[in-house]
Amino acid sequence: MSKLNGNERWKTKMIMTEHVEQYEEQQRDNEDKLLTIDERTMVRDIILLPYIDTMVSKSLKEIEHSNNILKRAYLMAGQAIQRSIMQDTYQLQKELKQRNIRVLADEQEDFLVYHKIFCRGYQERFGMTRDVMRTEISLRLTKYSADLGAQLKDQLK
Template structure:
């Protein structure tokens, strides 16, 4: 905020239209360097996807040693989910790179996992609590499972 913004006296002064347009353009561009809500969601998903992949991988390993008669079907479904996770990770990685956003692991407290976000010249600290992570992972796994279920329900021709 400049010194003149709070001064009502300057509102009555004449300003050339081109200067007003230049100032407004600068204000818009300055705001575009900050990370948007959509980009924050992308960063959150990018952080969570490796955890989801690890969980699915552990579940598949446990399944190998079980005596379940549907073990093969469960294994195929789990592998399909892992492929989707890898596709989503790659897509997010590519999108974040295009937007000039880097995400680095920072530190971990008892209940919060921190990451550093470097976004178009700005640095920000991003924290996720374990409860939020659990909820988001559960929602994402439900979504992946529903996608597999929808594919299985498709009528065969």
């Protein structure tokens, strides 16, 4: 006697329960291979951090050639921020490598920057608009500056 005997609903269906179980298991396997939200955030950060580092480097060069009285203090602050950026980049690269995720630059269109993401056997295309990049970079630089300010306050206490 079958599981479906007496169940009128299944008379019109052409799928066997074994197939349903196989399909559901296959879907669970695919979910394990796709990027999670945290991994997407890490990919976004690993893309943005080199841009932030470049901006800080340019700013440091401008400060070096200025005649500002606080030039030395600005340089030290900029270098501290740059060290934090490098540490974050290293940690993200290490974490992405452990999760078997690689990010490669793909192409740039007018307002979009694309990257290829190789994640656990799958390939995905990740794009960000320049406006989003500017906003995220501004937020990250603000966070780095606030962190440096908090460190200085802690040391002065």
